[in-house]
Amino acid sequence: MALRELSSLEKFLGLKKPNKYSTQGDKKVPVLQSNNGPALVGLVTIACHLVKEAKRPELLGDSAESRAVVQQWLEHRVTKLDGCTKEDVKTVLKDFNLYLQDKVYLAGNQFTLADIFMYYGIHSLIVELAIQEKEQYMNVTRWFDHIQHYPGIRHHLPPVAVLRNRIYTGRHH
Amino acid sequence: MTKEGVQGATEEEEQQQAQSKKGLKKQQKEAEKAAKKAEKQAKLAAEQQSTEEDDFAKDRYGVAAMVQSQQKLDRALVRVQDLTPEKADQLIWLRARVHTSRAKGKQCFLVLRQQQFNVQALVAVGDRASKQMVKFAANITKESIVDVEAMVRKVEQKIESCSQQDVELHIERIFVISQSEARLPLQLEDAVRPDGEGEEEGRATVNQDTKLDNRVIDLRTTTSQAIFRLQSGVCQLFRDTLTNKGFVEIQTPKIISAASEGGANVFTVSYFKTSAYLAQSPQLYKQMCICADFDKVFCVGPVFRAEDSNTHRHLTEFVGLDIEMAFNYHYHEVIDSITDTMVQIFKGLRDNFQTEIQTVNKQFPSEPFKFLEPTLRLEYTEALAMLHEAGVEMGDEDDLSTPNEKLLGRLVKEKYDTDFYVLDKYPLAVRPFYTMPDPNNPKYSNSYDMFMRGEEILSGAQRVHDAQLLTERAIHHQIDLEKIKAYIDSFRYGAPPHGGGGIGLERVCMLYLGLHNVRQTSMFPRDPKRLTP
Numbered sequence: 001m002a003l004r005e006l007s008s009l010e011k012f013l014g015l016k017k018p019n020k021y022s023t024q025g026d027k028k029v030p031v032l033q034s035n036n037g038p039a040l041v042g043l044v045t046i047a048c049h050l051v052k053e054a055k056r057p058e059l060l061g062d063s064a065e066s067r068a069v070v071q072q073w074l075e076h077r078v079t080k081l082d083g084c085t086k087e088d089v090k091t092v093l094k095d096f097n098l099y100l101q102d103k104v105y106l107a108g109n110q111f112t113l114a115d116i117f118m119y120y121g122i123h124s125l126i127v128e129l130a131i132q133e134k135e136q137y138m139n140v141t142r143w144f145d146h147i148q149h150y151p152g153i154r155h156h157l158p159p160v161a162v163l164r165n166r167i168y169t170g171r172h173h
Numbered sequence: 174m175t176k177e178g179v180q181g182a183t184e185e186e187e188q189q190q191a192q193s194k195k196g197l198k199k200q201q202k203e204a205e206k207a208a209k210k211a212e213k214q215a216k217l218a219a220e221q222q223s224t225e226e227d228d229f230a231k232d233r234y235g236v237a238a239m240v241q242s243q244q245k246l247d248r249a250l251v252r253v254q255d256l257t258p259e260k261a262d263q264l265i266w267l268r269a270r271v272h273t274s275r276a277k278g279k280q281c282f283l284v285l286r287q288q289q290f291n292v293q294a295l296v297a298v299g300d301r302a303s304k305q306m307v308k309f310a311a312n313i314t315k316e317s318i319v320d321v322e323a324m325v326r327k328v329e330q331k332i333e334s335c336s337q338q339d340v341e342l343h344i345e346r347i348f349v350i351s352q353s354e355a356r357l358p359l360q361l362e363d364a365v366r367p368d369g370e371g372e373e374e375g376r377a378t379v380n381q382d383t384k385l386d387n388r389v390i391d392l393r394t395t396t397s398q399a400i401f402r403l404q405s406g407v408c409q410l411f412r413d414t415l416t417n418k419g420f421v422e423i424q425t426p427k428i429i430s431a432a433s434e435g436g437a438n439v440f441t442v443s444y445f446k447t448s449a450y451l452a453q454s455p456q457l458y459k460q461m462c463i464c465a466d467f468d469k470v471f472c473v474g475p476v477f478r479a480e481d482s483n484t485h486r487h488l489t490e491f492v493g494l495d496i497e498m499a500f501n502y503h504y505h506e507v508i509d510s511i512t513d514t515m516v517q518i519f520k521g522l523r524d525n526f527q528t529e530i531q532t533v534n535k536q537f538p539s540e541p542f543k544f545l546e547p548t549l550r551l552e553y554t555e556a557l558a559m560l561h562e563a564g565v566e567m568g569d570e571d572d573l574s575t576p577n578e579k580l581l582g583r584l585v586k587e588k589y590d591t592d593f594y595v596l597d598k599y600p601l602a603v604r605p606f607y608t609m610p611d612p613n614n615p616k617y618s619n620s621y622d623m624f625m626r627g628e629e630i631l632s633g634a635q636r637v638h639d640a641q642l643l644t645e646r647a648i649h650h651q652i653d654l655e656k657i658k659a660y661i662d663s664f665r666y667g668a669p670p671h672g673g674g675g676i677g678l679e680r681v682c683m684l685y686l687g688l689h690n691v692r693q694t695s696m697f698p699r700d701p702k703r704l705t706p
Contacts, residue, residue: 131563131564131580131583160564161562161563161564163562163563163584163587165587166587167580167583167584167586167587168583
């Protein structure tokens with residue numbers, strides 16, 4: 001899973017040569033061997049490295065505050081989102097929905113690596129949601145639909161249908 | 174005397190003394206009690222005497238003798254719904270139920286109820302009513318039927334809690350015609366309380382089973398009265414609209430020899446030395462009437478389905494409103510006729526039953542029913558496309574599951590703003606054997622379903638009117654030809670092309686009003702768990 005994400009990221013960044021990754025441990029943490037220096041271990045570490053390699057530092061945030069926010073969300077992705085249980089899903093989505101209330105992207109008004117990896121991470125949860133639930137977490141759905149249509153992002157994941165208008169408006173059914 | 178003896182004697186004496194002390198106390202207490210009792214009795218007697226003495230209004234109230242048609246009274250009784258300011262200062266008689274009665278000092282406030290209407294009434298100590306009369310009024314049990322002579326008076330402030338808000342009655346005479354037992358199995362106020370309000374304010378509501386077990390009382394509530402008046406309206410509009418279109422009403426047999434829709438969900442009855450079945454639909458007989466040249470027929474009658482489904486929309490016995498008609502060249506003539514009938518029914522309800530709709534909405538709020546003219550008709554393939562767009566995976570020849578039907582209903586509502594639509598050209602594979610296949614595409618059929626608020630209310634189609642094709646289709650569906658021989662034979666002697674459909678009265682009412690359980694629109698519902706009342 002993580003390896004596919006990294007390969008999609010490479011395609012998005014326009015990196016010509018795809019890297020060869022290996023994994024370590026039962027959690028299959030990705031590892032990138034480098035020619036000059038120690039190996040890079042961890043999804044977030046490797047992703048940040050790739051971004052720097054592709055000379056797209058703005059994807060990590062263009063101010064100190066947004067850089068911190070991006071790192072925070074990348075951290076959140078691998079610690080809280082990956083492997084969250086069924087009971088946690090509601091809370092995760094509720095908090096995420098509240099956070100996105102007044103933001104276009106996770107870092108505010110700028111598209112960053114945080115959006116990419118939160119999209120990859122949350123896809124499996126969104127795919128399972130019924131239309132009524134998608135309407136319940138309106139902000140998450142809005143952000144998700146925006147990111148999945150962002151050019152070059154949605155490589156290995158199937159698109160999730162999002163309706164233009166609300167169909168659950170009334171108080172019934 | 175020995176010492177013991179002396180001791181014994183003193184002990185005895187002591188005991189005697191003790192006894193007499195106890196005895197004295199006991200006697201004293203008894204004496205007090207007796208005195209009190211005597212006092213009370215004397216007081217009561219005095220009171221009674223005084224009440225009998227002072228009761229100048231003795232003839233103006235009481236429990237009337239049971240009405241055994243002893244006399245023909247030439248007395249006009251006014252209806253509660255006619256109590257308007259126009260009748261102010263008139264002395265009138267009426268008969269109604271006591272909805273509530275509340276004594277407050279020298280006055281007693283009553284709410285008198287007649288079906289959906291109620292009015293405030295007042296008995297006050299004065300020159301017409303005595304203290305004893307007010308007390309009598311306050312003690313009349315709820316739901317008792319009373320005859321009341323009263324003066325109609327206009328009120329300054331509107332009485333919000335009653336249907337007649339501009340007047341109140343000042344009672345001069347009140348007689349109980351039929352007394353109710355004091356303990357009611359359910360309280361009418363609780364039965365009409367909206368569920369939300371019940372939870373918020375911690376007041377009681379009545380659950381459905383209790384209501385159904387005590388249906389006679391539950392049917393007295395304003396909500397129930399409104400629902401069944403509206404249902405009566407649906408039947409009336411159905412009959413009138415179709416009669417105006419030239420349809421003939423027919424009656425079909427309900428005891429039949431073979432299951433019409435399939436063997437699984439049919440009730441068997443013992444029929445002398447053999448068995449028979451209760452009809453699952455009038456399908457076969459409607460069609461035979463068409464072959465008998467009645468051209469356009471409809472019937473209103475019970476339908477029996479032995480389906481062990483305990484859902485919000487299934488009953489084992491319900492009222493079917495069925496239509497069948499011969500057409501000239503295309504089965505859409507049938508669809509148009511049916512949808513026009515439905516639209517006339519919706520319009521008739523909207524225009525003539527607003528009071529009833531509002532009454533039901535008070536307890537069960539819902540959005541008003543919306544429909545388009547002409548009725549929206551979608552093809553099955555279009556519906557599939559809409560569902561695919563919403564992320565639902567379905568094959569071309571799959572039937573719609575209930576959740577998908579409901580979802581489709583919402584998508585249609587959002588896109589076209591209608592609660593009523595027709596879905597045309599269902600896949601042939603999921604329809605009964607007597608459905609006419611589509612002439613151009615063998616995967617589809619000339620069949621249709623109609624939906625209200627996303628739930629199916631009618632299933633219909635062009636029928637196969639050719640004995641040869643019918644036999645082929647029956648064989649394809651692995652149906653025993655022997656069992657349907659009479660049915661197939663009816664098409665051998667010239668049969669016109671025809672089609673039709675049937676709706677369930679209870680379901681249509683439930684969905685029109687936006688209710689959530691079909692038992693609310695069935696007077697004495699029958700389901701796998703309920704056979705009484």
